[in-house]
Amino acid sequence: MSMHIEQKLPSYRSESKAMGLDPMVINLGPSHPAMHGTIRIKAHLEGETIVFADVEMGYLHRGFEKTAEAKTWNQVVPYTDRLNYVSPIINNVGYALAVEKLIGIQVPERGQYVRLIMSEISRITDHLTCIGASAMELGAFTAFLYFIKSREYFWQLIEEVTGARLTISYTRVGGITSDLTPDFKERFAFCAAELEKAMAEVDGLLSRNRIFLDRMDGVGVMDRERSISYGFTGPLLRAAGVPYDVRKAFPYLVYDRLQFEVPTGSKGDNLDRYHVRMEEMRQSLSMVRQALQQMPEGPVNVADPRYVLPEKKEVYGNIEALMNHFKLLMPGHGIRPPQGEVYFPVEGGNGELGFWVISDGSDRPYRVRVRPPCFPLMAGVEEMILGEQVADLIPIFGAINMIAGELDR
Amino acid sequence: MSESALYQRLAESLGLQGLQEEDLGTVKALVVPAASWSAAAQWLQQQGFAMLVELGAADYSKHPLPHPGRFAVAAHLMALPGFERACLKAYLPAESPALSSLCGLFAAANWYEREAWDMFGIDFKGHPELKRILMYEGFEGHPLRKDYPLGRMQPLIPMREAVDYELVRQAARRAEGGA
Numbered sequence: 211m212s213m214h215i216e217q218k219l220p221s222y223r224s225e226s227k228a229m230g231l232d233p234m235v236i237n238l239g240p241s242h243p244a245m246h247g248t249i250r251i252k253a254h255l256e257g258e259t260i261v262f263a264d265v266e267m268g269y270l271h272r273g274f275e276k277t278a279e280a281k282t283w284n285q286v287v288p289y290t291d292r293l294n295y296v297s298p299i300i301n302n303v304g305y306a307l308a309v310e311k312l313i314g315i316q317v318p319e320r321g322q323y324v325r326l327i328m329s330e331i332s333r334i335t336d337h338l339t340c341i342g343a344s345a346m347e348l349g350a351f352t353a354f355l356y357f358i359k360s361r362e363y364f365w366q367l368i369e370e371v372t373g374a375r376l377t378i379s380y381t382r383v384g385g386i387t388s389d390l391t392p393d394f395k396e397r398f399a400f401c402a403a404e405l406e407k408a409m410a411e412v413d414g415l416l417s418r419n420r421i422f423l424d425r426m427d428g429v430g431v432m433d434r435e436r437s438i439s440y441g442f443t444g445p446l447l448r449a450a451g452v453p454y455d456v457r458k459a460f461p462y463l464v465y466d467r468l469q470f471e472v473p474t475g476s477k478g479d480n481l482d483r484y485h486v487r488m489e490e491m492r493q494s495l496s497m498v499r500q501a502l503q504q505m506p507e508g509p510v511n512v513a514d515p516r517y518v519l520p521e522k523k524e525v526y527g528n529i530e531a532l533m534n535h536f537k538l539l540m541p542g543h544g545i546r547p548p549q550g551e552v553y554f555p556v557e558g559g560n561g562e563l564g565f566w567v568i569s570d571g572s573d574r575p576y577r578v579r580v581r582p583p584c585f586p587l588m589a590g591v592e593e594m595i596l597g598e599q600v601a602d603l604i605p606i607f608g609a610i611n612m613i614a615g616e617l618d619r
Numbered sequence: 620m621s622e623s624a625l626y627q628r629l630a631e632s633l634g635l636q637g638l639q640e641e642d643l644g645t646v647k648a649l650v651v652p653a654a655s656w657s658a659a660a661q662w663l664q665q666q667g668f669a670m671l672v673e674l675g676a677a678d679y680s681k682h683p684l685p686h687p688g689r690f691a692v693a694a695h696l697m698a699l700p701g702f703e704r705a706c707l708k709a710y711l712p713a714e715s716p717a718l719s720s721l722c723g724l725f726a727a728a729n730w731y732e733r734e735a736w737d738m739f740g741i742d743f744k745g746h747p748e749l750k751r752i753l754m755y756e757g758f759e760g761h762p763l764r765k766d767y768p769l770g771r772m773q774p775l776i777p778m779r780e781a782v783d784y785e786l787v788r789q790a791a792r793r794a795e796g797g798a
Contacts, residue, residue, distance in 0.1 A: 268753040275738075276762055280769055311644045438670045438699060441727030452699060459702040460645065549684055552644030553673075553695065553706070566643075566675055566693070570682050577763075581673040581695075589730040618753060 233261055236600065240269045244347060244604050247614030249588070251595075251603065258599045263592050270618040278578040283309055283383050283545045286578060291377040293580060293616040297336035297559040298378050299328045299368070301616075305578075306381035307462060308554035308565035312547045315517065317385055319464070321510035324390055326463045327501050328380060329556075330494040331368060331398075334405065335361050336559030336611070337445075337487040337494075344484075344608025345416060348425050353415050356408040363401040370397065383545055384518040385511030395502055402495050409488065416484070426481040430594050430606035433478050440593075441586035444561025445486045446610065450478030456557035468500050483609040517545050544573035558583050560611055582616035622647040622705055629662055641708060648693060648706035656709050657719040660694060663705055664724055668696040671721065672704075674731035676739045680713065681765045689713035690741055694721065717742040738763040 233254035240248040248269035254262035274293065278286045290301040303325050310316065317325070342357030365375045370391050372378045380386055391397070416422045432442070437450040447454055453472045457465040473489035475482025511518045515534045524531035537543050551568040564581030587610045595603050623640065626649040630638050633655055641648040651659045660671075673695040679686040688710030696705045709718060720743040721728035732743040733752040740761035743749055751758060757776040760767050 268751075268755070271753045273762065276767075276769060308644075436726065439726040441671050441673075441725065443672070454697075454699075454702060460704075549682075550642075550644075553693075554645055555672075562672060564673055564695075566673075566677075568677060568682075570684075576682060577677050579675040579677065581675065585730060585734075586727050589727065593726075 238603070240266075245607065246343065247612055247617070249612065249614060249617070251591070251607075253595070253600060253603065255600055258601070260595050260598055260600055260603065263595050265588060265592050267588060267614075268618050270614040272619065274619040275578055275580065278575050280574065282541075282573050283547070283575060286575060287381060288377065288379045291379055293582065293619065294336070294558060294560070294563075294613045295376060295615050296339050296611075296613060297329075297332035298376065299325075299332040299380050300336075300556060300558045300563065302379060302381040303329050303463075304554065304556040304558070304563050305565050305567075306383055307556060308552050308567045309383045309545075309547060310512075311554050312550060312552045312567055312569055313383070313517065313545075314548075315384060315512050315514060317512055318509050319506050320389075320508045321385055321512075322463045323501050323505040324386060324510055325381065326465065326468075327390070327498050327505075328368070328371070328386075329463075330498045330501075331364055333557075333559050334491050334494050335364050335368075337491050338364075338405075340559075340608070340611040341412070341484060341487055344605055344611075345412070345422070347604050347608050348422060350416060350419075350422065353412045356411055360401075360405045360408040363404050367394075367397055367401050370394075382511075382518070384514065389510050398498065398502065402499070405491070405495065409491065413488065423481065425602070425605055426484060426609075427479060428477070429480045429598065429602050430609060431477060431479045432590060432594050436590070436593065437478060440590040442561065442590065443586070444558065444583050445483055445490065446478075446587055447561065448473060449475035449482035449486045451476050456555050456562050460555060462554075462556060464501070464504075465497075467504065468497050470497050480605055480609045542573060546571060546573055555581070558616075560584055560587065560613070563616075580616065580619060582613075582619065584610070584612050584617040588612055588617055621703070622649075625666070625703075625705060629659060632662060633658055643693075643706060646695065646704045646706045648708040650687070650708050650710065653709045653711055653718055656692075656707070657721060657724070659707050660696070660721050660724055663696050663707070667698040667701075668703075668705055669699050670697040671695070671725035671727040671731070672697050674721070674728060674735065676735040676741055676763075678739060678763065678765045679710075686710060688716075690716045690739055692718060692735060692741060711741060715742065716740070717744055719744045720746040722746055737761065740764065 233256050236253045236255055239245045239250040250266040252264040253260050274289055287302055290305045291298040293301045338357045338361040342354040346354035369375050371388060372380050432450060434450045437447050451474050453474050455472045458472055470493045473486050475486055519538055520531040520534050525535045547569040549569055549571040553564055553566045555562045555564040561583030563583055566579035567575060568577040570576040595606055635655060639650045676692045678690055680689045690711040691708055693706055693708045720732055732746050735741045736749050737751045737754050738761055759773060
């Protein structure tokens with residue numbers, strides 16, 4: 211047990227020891243209705259206070275990194291969907307950007323804007339799920355329904371463009387599978403209006419709600435120093451007052467052309483996390499609006515036959531395109547990035563999502579390592595819940611927005 | 620990139636010579652000898668690199684290019700408030716790869732190092748509790764090593780008895796000499 215944990219638990223242990231009381235052990239998970247995803251927290255309680263917690267993960271380990279080594283570069287994309295299944299497009303984009311950096315290509319301007327727009331929509335759905343679900347766990351079922359309804363509109367929008375709702379596999383190395391639909395702007399305007407309505411309602415329901423504030427304010431505090439030491443990124447780090455956002459610090463795609471703010475909190479408690487996420491959704495909406503305005507016409511995919519499949523009508527119509535198609539799909543051929551390695555961070559829904567990609571020059575990745583944003587957050591949970599009531603474990607866990615898919619890979 | 624100047628100062632103050640740099644696309648990595656691993660991290664921490672953003676490992680045994688060792692561990696650090704990045708990389712031999720743990724410097728290192736141990740069998744000296752994290756107790760081998768076959772089956776582990784916490788409590792009371 212670290213020094214910080216000892217400090218956080220000043221007298222509980224000695225007091226109850228003097229009274230001859232033993233802690234009660236409660237197992238939450240791996241399959242528990244209040245735990246999103248499979249994870250086990252073994253909490254030792256004295257009264258209702260958590261005096262010791264053991265977090266055990268790995269129940270959803272599917273060997274993503276090992277599997278990726280046996281697939282071709284583009285075949286890895288569907289597996290990245292399953293990392294963070296609440297905002298899959300950000301994962302797709304992060305992986306594609308890492309491989310493209312390795313090859314040294316850049317998608318055309320319109321493609322970058324489309325990727326950005328779809329990433330931001332994905333981020334909105336991620337935050338909607340997180341806030342909606344954690345509000346529901348505090349009894350605010352209405353907020354959950356409002357947000358899930360809004361999320362549904364956005365998922366329909368995503369479905370219009372990509373053909374899928376959840377496991378989207380939207381990007382390929384060198385491009386995307388489909389451009390935005392012609393009526394995307396109007397459809398987005400409708401979804402955005404619905405979201406703003408829902409956010410105003412939820413804001414009114416929660417932000418000054420006494421019950422909600424009592425459960426969130428000052429609960430699950432992780433201060434600035436400890437958040438930094440634990441390697442927190444994303445909304446949790448920003449809630450602790452560090453304005454770190456990969457989109458601002460290391461701009462990728464065309465984020466440097468957009469105006470947006472990085473919201474921060476001050477205390478690093480659950481309430482700050484809620485406010486940061488709410489504000490980020492507003493920023494994302496504004497980003498998509500700006501991007502839709504700036505977006506030029508033109509191709510979305512790299513015009514390089516070594517990486518991008520030719521149009522289907524060309525494949526069926528002329529021999530060069532047919533050969534090109536087979537050259538890209540036959541085992542042992544396909545995309546061959548040069549030998550080397552790249553670490554590429556993007557801002558995921560929960561923080562920095564990094565892909566460390568190593569190529570040995572063949573058509574399969576030599577190694578794909580994911581830096582999942584949840585991983586350091588879950589490492590910090592143990593310290594975060596110590597000294598809290600057992601009932602507060604659920605909102606703290608909800609505010610972390612753990613996604614077992616990316617945590618366990 | 621501005622990392623090279625920083626790395627030069629690092630090498631000078633630690634008295635290391637002839638260090639290589641590797642390009643990771645978005646950041647340059649400094650290859651440090653395994654013996655200076657934690658000293659280099661500590662030096663960077665003193666320069667303001669307060670955050671261990673990422674620590675990952677790789678196995679280069681099947682890579683066509685020659686590498687200074689079979690395994691590599693890469694640690695990405697970030698300075699605040701300017702968000703400068705730095706990356707340290709250490710190569711380790713195939714036989715009993717080991718590094719000194721960064722747990723004393725960064726709280727984040729604990730789980731990252733457990734994962735590197737679980738997946739690659741890299742030992743981190745001084746880690747408080749180096750046990751498996753993604754795999755279960757009783758798993759044989761380290762799955763992300765290149766010599767671990769993709770389809771390998773694991774032996775069945777015996778059914779574990781559920782822990783009766785009442786017995787544990789009684790034992791604890793007896794150990795403390797109580798009733």
